[in-house]
Amino acid sequence: MKIEQTGKSAAVRLEVSRIERFDEFNREQSTVAEGLSAVKRLLAFYTRERVRLEPVLESARIRVASLKMREGT
Numbered sequence: 001m002k003i004e005q006t007g008k009s010a011a012v013r014l015e016v017s018r019i020e021r022f023d024e025f026n027r028e029q030s031t032v033a034e035g036l037s038a039v040k041r042l043l044a045f046y047t048r049e050r051v052r053l054e055p056v057l058e059s060a061r062i063r064v065a066s067l068k069m070r071e072g073t
Contacts, residue, residue, distance in 0.1 A: 001014055001041075001045070002015075008064075014042055016031070016035045018031070
């Protein structure tokens with residue numbers, strides 16, 4: 001799990017294998033399962049850490065809203 005800057009935001013990412021061929025599901029089934037497992041891990045992380053994450057997220061929301069008001073957008 002890592003945190004990356006994404007423009008003016010940040011993202012929590014889990015690295016998984018890339019799906020190479022969307023038209024060949026049987027061939028890619030294990031890759032899809034790996035991605036879904038990563039989603040499950042990320043949701044479990046958020047559920048477990050929600051109480052600690054929400055104050056940080058709310059603070060960020062307030063800062064973004066304040067910046068947008070200053071910029072007039």
